[in-house]
Amino acid sequence: MRRFDMRLPAVVHLAETGEFHTETQNVSARGVFFYLDRPLSAGTRVEVTLTFPPHITLTDAVRVRFTARVIRVESPLPSLRIGTAAMIEDYEFLRSTGSPDLLSAIQNGWKAN
Numbered sequence: 001m002r003r004f005d006m007r008l009p010a011v012v013h014l015a016e017t018g019e020f021h022t023e024t025q026n027v028s029a030r031g032v033f034f035y036l037d038r039p040l041s042a043g044t045r046v047e048v049t050l051t052f053p054p055h056i057t058l059t060d061a062v063r064v065r066f067t068a069r070v071i072r073v074e075s076p077l078p079s080l081r082i083g084t085a086a087m088i089e090d091y092e093f094l095r096s097t098g099s100p101d102l103l104s105a106i107q108n109g110w111k112a113n
Helices: 100-112
Strands: 009-014 018-027 031-036 045-052 062-073 082-093
Touching: 009 031, 031 045, 031 062
Parallel strands: none
Antiparallel strands: 009 018, 009 045, 018 031, 031 082, 045 062, 062 082
């Protein structure tokens, strides 16, 4: 899948340890890469909430929450942040003030991929 280099604010929720605020490095229709300050094991389930800003959606900001499974963890960078690649398993668009037509178009586009 084509990856888009997008540094988007993200909230990663881990069932056992709570929420962590981070940012994505890249996003595709089937996966996301982000940094955490702690390692996760491959296979760990995470819930991630992203907000796509108006300059990407060309309308209002769109929030998406998805469940994913960690598939790869990279060695820490000099800043000690650990790269985490996760495969998206399911997602939902969260209610916002965005246009229903836009949300419908995005959902249909994602399902087609």
